[in-house]
Amino acid sequence: MDSKYYVSGPVGPKPVPDGMSRRSFFSAMTIILGGVISSVLGFNLGRYFISPVWATKKENWINISLLEKIPNGIPTSVNYIQRKPDGWMANEGVDTVWFLRQGNKVIAFNPKCTHLGCPYRWDSEKDVFVCPCHTALFSKTGEVLSGPPPRPLDRYPVKTENGIVKILPEPEEGEI
Amino acid sequence: MKNWLDERIGWKKIKEVLLDRKIPRVTSLHTLGSICLFLFILQVITGIFLAMNYSPSPDHAYDSVRYISEIPGGRFLRGLHFWSATAIVIGVFLHMLRVFFMGSYKFPREATWWTGVGLLLIIVGGFGFTGYLLPWDQKAYWATVVGLNLAKQMPYLGHYIAAIIRGGSEIGAVTLTHFYAFHVLLLPAITMLLLGSHLFLVVWHGISSLPERTKEGSGQLISNDNWKQKVSDRYHELKSQGKPFFPYIVYKDMVAITFVFLAIVWLAMEKGVHLEVVADPTDKFYNPRPEWYFLFLFQLLKYFPGSFEVLAIAVIPVVLIGFLVLLPLIDRGPKRHPFDRPFITIIGVIGLTGMIYLGIEGYYSPLTNPIIEKDIRVLDGQRLFFENFRCQSCHSINGRGGVFGPPLDTVGLRRSKDWLAEHFRDPEKVSPGTKMPNFGMLDNEVAVLVAYTSSLGGGPFTAQAPALFKDNCSDCHKVGDMGEALASDLSGVGQYREQGWIAKYIENPKKMDPKAEMEGFDGILTKEQIEDLSRYLAAQR
Numbered sequence: 231m232d233s234k235y236y237v238s239g240p241v242g243p244k245p246v247p248d249g250m251s252r253r254s255f256f257s258a259m260t261i262i263l264g265g266v267i268s269s270v271l272g273f274n275l276g277r278y279f280i281s282p283v284w285a286t287k288k289e290n291w292i293n294i295s296l297l298e299k300i301p302n303g304i305p306t307s308v309n310y311i312q313r314k315p316d317g318w319m320a321n322e323g324v325d326t327v328w329f330l331r332q333g334n335k336v337i338a339f340n341p342k343c344t345h346l347g348c349p350y351r352w353d354s355e356k357d358v359f360v361c362p363c364h365t366a367l368f369s370k371t372g373e374v375l376s377g378p379p380p381r382p383l384d385r386y387p388v389k390t391e392n393g394i395v396k397i398l399p400e401p402e403e404g405e406i
Numbered sequence: 407m408k409n410w411l412d413e414r415i416g417w418k419k420i421k422e423v424l425l426d427r428k429i430p431r432v433t434s435l436h437t438l439g440s441i442c443l444f445l446f447i448l449q450v451i452t453g454i455f456l457a458m459n460y461s462p463s464p465d466h467a468y469d470s471v472r473y474i475s476e477i478p479g480g481r482f483l484r485g486l487h488f489w490s491a492t493a494i495v496i497g498v499f500l501h502m503l504r505v506f507f508m509g510s511y512k513f514p515r516e517a518t519w520w521t522g523v524g525l526l527l528i529i530v531g532g533f534g535f536t537g538y539l540l541p542w543d544q545k546a547y548w549a550t551v552v553g554l555n556l557a558k559q560m561p562y563l564g565h566y567i568a569a570i571i572r573g574g575s576e577i578g579a580v581t582l583t584h585f586y587a588f589h590v591l592l593l594p595a596i597t598m599l600l601l602g603s604h605l606f607l608v609v610w611h612g613i614s615s616l617p618e619r620t621k622e623g624s625g626q627l628i629s630n631d632n633w634k635q636k637v638s639d640r641y642h643e644l645k646s647q648g649k650p651f652f653p654y655i656v657y658k659d660m661v662a663i664t665f666v667f668l669a670i671v672w673l674a675m676e677k678g679v680h681l682e683v684v685a686d687p688t689d690k691f692y693n694p695r696p697e698w699y700f701l702f703l704f705q706l707l708k709y710f711p712g713s714f715e716v717l718a719i720a721v722i723p724v725v726l727i728g729f730l731v732l733l734p735l736i737d738r739g740p741k742r743h744p745f746d747r748p749f750i751t752i753i754g755v756i757g758l759t760g761m762i763y764l765g766i767e768g769y770y771s772p773l774t775n776p777i778i779e780k781d782i783r784v785l786d787g788q789r790l791f792f793e794n795f796r797c798q799s800c801h802s803i804n805g806r807g808g809v810f811g812p813p814l815d816t817v818g819l820r821r822s823k824d825w826l827a828e829h830f831r832d833p834e835k836v837s838p839g840t841k842m843p844n845f846g847m848l849d850n851e852v853a854v855l856v857a858y859t860s861s862l863g864g865g866p867f868t869a870q871a872p873a874l875f876k877d878n879c880s881d882c883h884k885v886g887d888m889g890e891a892l893a894s895d896l897s898g899v900g901q902y903r904e905q906g907w908i909a910k911y912i913e914n915p916k917k918m919d920p921k922a923e924m925e926g927f928d929g930i931l932t933k934e935q936i937e938d939l940s941r942y943l944a945a946q947r
Contacts, residue, residue: 256653263660267667271448271486275455278479293832293844313846317459318466318473320794320848392835 291396300331305352338397340384425652430615430644437662438501444663445494452487462586467542468684485674495699498526509742510614516734518607523730524600536589547685548694560720615644617742633740683785693773702761705768787858818860826856871942900944909940
């Protein structure tokens with residue numbers, strides 16, 4: 231093959247218009263194939279990355295106490311051990327809950343103030359829950375009496391089975 | 407827009423130098439380099455996302471890898487990472503063969519070749535070895551044991567090298583963090599440097615043209631003092647006849663990359679990644695085998711007894727790597743076609759054939775130990791039992807453990823799975839007045855503990871089972887004091903064989919082991935009897 235033949239020509243062996251259309255076809259195909267790969271990868275990386283958004287928490291009812299051991303009519307805090315899944319591990323930690331028993335009915339309060347999450351206590355002389363941070367006051371049933379909290383005390387789902395009080399301590403919406 | 411870009415970043419110049427540059431005529435084999443680049447990027451991307459849910463600690467590594475598989479898309483990402491790692495090993499090797507046989511490492515591309523050899527060693531040796539340990543399963547652990555012991559046997563410095571890589575006094579927490587840091591920080595940084603230089607040189611010199619026989623094209627170059635100039639002139643001549651890099655060459659690369667990507671996607675979805683049971687340094691029945699691309703080295707070691715082993719471990723690899731490094735200095739001059747430099751071509755063919763032969767030999771070499779299938783859930787339960795809840799403080803198994811609670815040797819025979827599950831969730835409910843505390847176990851913990859405890863005792867067998875053994879098996883086999891040990895002693899068979907396997911073996915031994923001398927009992931004993939007997943044997947621990 232005489233290579234000089236090609237060298238002398240100003241353009242390649244193909245005429246220009248055809249070459250242009252081939253060129254744009256190849257450009258388009260390159261972009262399409264690149265797009266296919268990126269979308270397969272992007273879709274899977276995306277759902278992996280944002281999966282925590284819709285991860286559902288499993289209901290995990292925890293046995294706290296025998297019903298009869300909770301004083302009637304007086305708010306009482308009870309410490310309990312909770313075993314929680316944490317990624318690939320299971321963590322055990324001590325948590326606390328405030329109970330108010332009225333006969334067979336039990337209310338379980340999230341132990342954090344609805345304002346900024348400080349731990350409140352029961353003032354038995356004044357019959358109110360007192361939050362130490364901004365001196366918010368809550369009634370026995372959790373209603374805001376004074377101070378900045380935006381809503382009553384958060385409650386945990388609670389049920390009594392075979393005389394044992396169980397709670398579902400899921401963090402309420404809006405908790406810090 | 408383009409003007410705006412041009413003023414800021416010099417787009418026109420970049421486009422001219424990178425995208426519009428002419429490429430001489432190339433073959434499909436020239437897409438291998440781009441495929442490797444793509445696979446490396448895929449490794450980096452999937453690796454970053456995997457690292458978000460991985461914990462490099464012996465206590466957590468295995469569980470976190472399994473956790474990744476439970477995240478939406480996690481199993482797929484892990485599959486992509488694993489299979490593209492395999493693909494990149496094939497890719498860099500084939501790319502090297504292409505460059506080797508086409509003589510593309512010759513003037514002026516020697517430095518490109520050296521950076522390429524560096525990348526080959528880092529990717530296959532560095533990433534492969536360090537990434538292997540991270541899942542912390544049996545395969546990971548034993549591959550690292552073997553790898554470190556090989557390093558140790560290198561003369562003079564072996565012990566020091568092994569100690570540095572291992573970090574601690576044995577393979578453990580420090581080894582894992584070392585390997586993790588190598589795998590995700592150090593090696594990627596080195597790779598980026600080498601890869602950057604490699605790619606720069608590829609653009610700087612241009613992609614090498616196809617080799618030409620000496621009679622044609624470069625024929626007049628032989629024994630000419632001025633050959634470098636002529637090679638350069640010929641290259642520019644071929645280059646000027648070529649096509650612009652974008653879109654013609656990029657398109658070709660992209661088609662090849664798409665095929666490779668789809669193959670990896672298919673493998674990731676269909677085959678997934680196998681995770682063996684968690685690393686167990688006490689296992690006596692494991693068959694450590696290297697990944698297939700190290701099989702040739704594995705097989706090589708078998709031919710060098712005792713004091714000669716240093717040949718296989720140090721001398722041969724050093725010679726091989728030295729050959730690759732020195733190649734552009736040994737094989738110089740303008741001749742690039744494989745037929746024009748028969749000596750180098752023959753060395754290449756012999757080396758390649760040897761590797762393939764050793765690899766195949768290694769692949770088919772028989773396993774020394776029986777393959778023991780283990781139920782991962784049972785092992786998980788066992789770990790929880792002993793390590794997390796420490797049930798052995800109160801309960802005993804095979805006479806070991808506390809006496810506060812009842813012994814659990816045969817709890818699998820006595821209690822149903824439902825009973826066991828209720829018992830773990832709320833002991834008080836099924837055994838009123840029990841001293842066992844409620845541990846607040848999570849659902850998955852209850853499930854694996856049930857799997858473990860119900861496996862204790864090998865499943866219920868009847869009172870006839872020992873008699874069945876005495877009548878049918880005791881002439882050759884032995885269990886405890888019963889029978890003769892002419893064939894294998896089955897006293898502890900339950901430790902390494904599962905009941906299902908034993909049942910199949912009794913039915914038809916040849917099916918499970920072609921070399922078995924035992925006759926099958928299919929037809930001699932009823933299905934129920936075989937089942938009963940297998941449960942009895944599985945209970946022998």
